Every structure is written in C-alpha cells, then in structure tokens.
Amino acid sequence: MVDSILIEKYFSGNLSEEELLEFEKRYENNTEFRQEIDFLKNLKAVSKAEDTQQFKATLQRF
Amino acid sequence: MEQHYVDALRTDDHPIIKELYTGYRIDFLGFSKRYKLSEEDAIDIYQEAFITLRKHAISGKLYKIESSLKTYLFGIGKHLIYKKLKEYSLKANYTPSLQKEEGFYEEVSVDPEEELTQEQLLLKRYFNLLGKSCQRMLTLSFYRGLTNEEISKLEGYESEAVVRSQKSRCLKTLKDLIKNSKDNG
Incomplete structure (x- = not known):
C-alpha cells in the first residue's frame, strides 16, 4: 500500500489489523516514514488546539 | 449513543x-x-x-x-x-461536602489535556501563517480524522483526488514555511 493511503487510514482510524502491522513495521524500519508520521502527529496536536479554541468561540455565540 | x-x-x-x-x-x-x-x-x-x-x-x-x-x-x-x-x-473558609452522589448521572472520567510541547508550539506559529482553507484541510484530515472522501463531500470538492492534491499542496506549503525560516535563521 502506498504511504499516502496508509497515512490517511491511520489518521482516520480505518486501518485493519493487517494494515496496522504494516504501518508499525514501516514506522520502525523506514526513517523517512517515521519522520513524516511524527510531523503529522505534531500537526494533529496543533490543529486540535486551534480547532478547540475556535469551537469554544462558536459555543460562546450560541 | x-x-x-x-x-x-x-x-x-x-x-x-x-x-x-x-x-x-x-x-x-x-x-x-x-x-x-x-x-x-x-x-x-x-x-x-x-x-x-x-x-x-x-x-x-x-x-x-x-x-x-x-x-x-x-x-x-x-x-x-x-x-x-x-x-x-x-480555599479558606469554604469546605463543601465532597461526598460523591451515586445514581442520576454516572461520572465520566476525563483525561487531562496534554500541553503542547515546544516543538508543537513552534509548529503552531507556522500553521497560523497558512491560509484558512489549508488550516481547515489539515485540521479535517489529521485532527478530525475525516477521509478524503468525507472531506470531499463535506467541503464540496469535485472528487477525492482533488482533496488529496489540495492536502498535499497545503503540507508542502507548511513544510516550506518551516524550511525557509530555518534557512533564514
């Protein structure tokens, strides 16, 4: 499976057990893949913080 | 639910x-x-x-x-x-009863929110420099965990392929912002 599909499925929580094993193996053995995932995990944390702040502002208007 | x-x-x-x-x-x-x-x-x-x-x-x-x-x-x-x-x-002069009441609504435990690390705080600065559409695209993909197909339907993109290429463009812009700042710093 190409990296972009594997990554999309990982972040949307749609990896099958077999795909998860493939993901973990690639994360373990491929430095470039690992760096990309670590970067995207940081991006997830950042966008979560921003998104939560915006949602709070939305609730305050209700 | x-x-x-x-x-x-x-x-x-x-x-x-x-x-x-x-x-x-x-x-x-x-x-x-x-x-x-x-x-x-x-x-x-x-x-x-x-x-x-x-x-x-x-x-x-x-x-x-x-x-x-x-x-x-x-x-x-x-x-x-x-x-x-x-x-x-x-606080002084205030001691409410901490007796937990059972029944009615069962307490749901909540994990404390993790603070952003220094690395993430730096990334946040660059994330905020992106246009609103890229910020939204990356938020929907990586935090909200929507698939390209779901994003395409939600945001009215022509197809899943358009979402894929738009997302890739946004990630490249973000990485370029970081790279340029390092080169200039």
Whole structure:
C-alpha cells in the first residue's frame, strides 16, 4: 500500500489489523516514514488546539 | 449513543450542535445547583463538558458508548464539578461536602489535556501563517480524522483526488514555511 493511503487510514482510524502491522513495521524500519508520521502527529496536536479554541468561540455565540 | 448527534459533532453541523448545546444548558444548570456552585462556574463547566464531549466524538470513543448523549454529557459535567469542588475546598473558609452522589448521572472520567510541547508550539506559529482553507484541510484530515472522501463531500470538492492534491499542496506549503525560516535563521 502506498504511504499516502496508509497515512490517511491511520489518521482516520480505518486501518485493519493487517494494515496496522504494516504501518508499525514501516514506522520502525523506514526513517523517512517515521519522520513524516511524527510531523503529522505534531500537526494533529496543533490543529486540535486551534480547532478547540475556535469551537469554544462558536459555543460562546450560541 | 445517538449516531446522528455524534456525526454532527464530528463534522461541525452547527444547527444540530446549537440545538444540543442550548437544549441541555438549562437542565445542566439546574442539575449543578445541588452542588452549590456559583452560576459562573456552572456555565463554564457546562461549556467545558460540551467541548470534551466533542473531543470524544472526534476520537471515535462515542460510537462505543451505550448511554444517551445527555447522560454522557452530564457524566462529564459531574466529573468537572467534582474537580471544581476540590478546588473550592482548597480555599479558606469554604469546605463543601465532597461526598460523591451515586445514581442520576454516572461520572465520566476525563483525561487531562496534554500541553503542547515546544516543538508543537513552534509548529503552531507556522500553521497560523497558512491560509484558512489549508488550516481547515489539515485540521479535517489529521485532527478530525475525516477521509478524503468525507472531506470531499463535506467541503464540496469535485472528487477525492482533488482533496488529496489540495492536502498535499497545503503540507508542502507548511513544510516550506518551516524550511525557509530555518534557512533564514
């Protein structure tokens, strides 16, 4: 499976057990893949913080 | 739990979210009175409980919950009320009973939110330099966990392939911003 599909499925929580094993193996053995995932995990944390702040502002208007 | 409500929280369906948020607010403020909180604290707690509810919806946790959304929301609220009462009890001249009441709404434990690391705080600066459409694209993909297909439907893109290429362009822009700053720094 190409990296972009594997990554999309990982972040949307749609990896099958077999795909998860493939993901973990690639994360373990491929430095470039690992760096990309670590970067995207940081991006997830950042966008979560921003998104939560915006949602709070939305609730305050209700 | 009511699936359509969970979906509405995940996809930011504002009319439904507004209906839920305003619909349970009065009930929650009434419920919180038994704990003798100030009204200001009760309002803040309700808001925080609702934000936590949405986080749980986005993480996929709510799809496995059998109780109703209201019961779960009030359970989170109860947890936050106990936390607030502990804060009150640390203040002089105020010692509320911390006796936990059983029944009614079962307390839902909430993990404390992790602070952003230094690396993430730096990344946040570059993220904020992106255009709003890229910020939204990356948020929908990596935090909200929507598939390209779901993003395409939600945002009205022509196809899943357009989402894929737009996302890739946004990631490249973000990485270039970081790289250029390092080169110039």
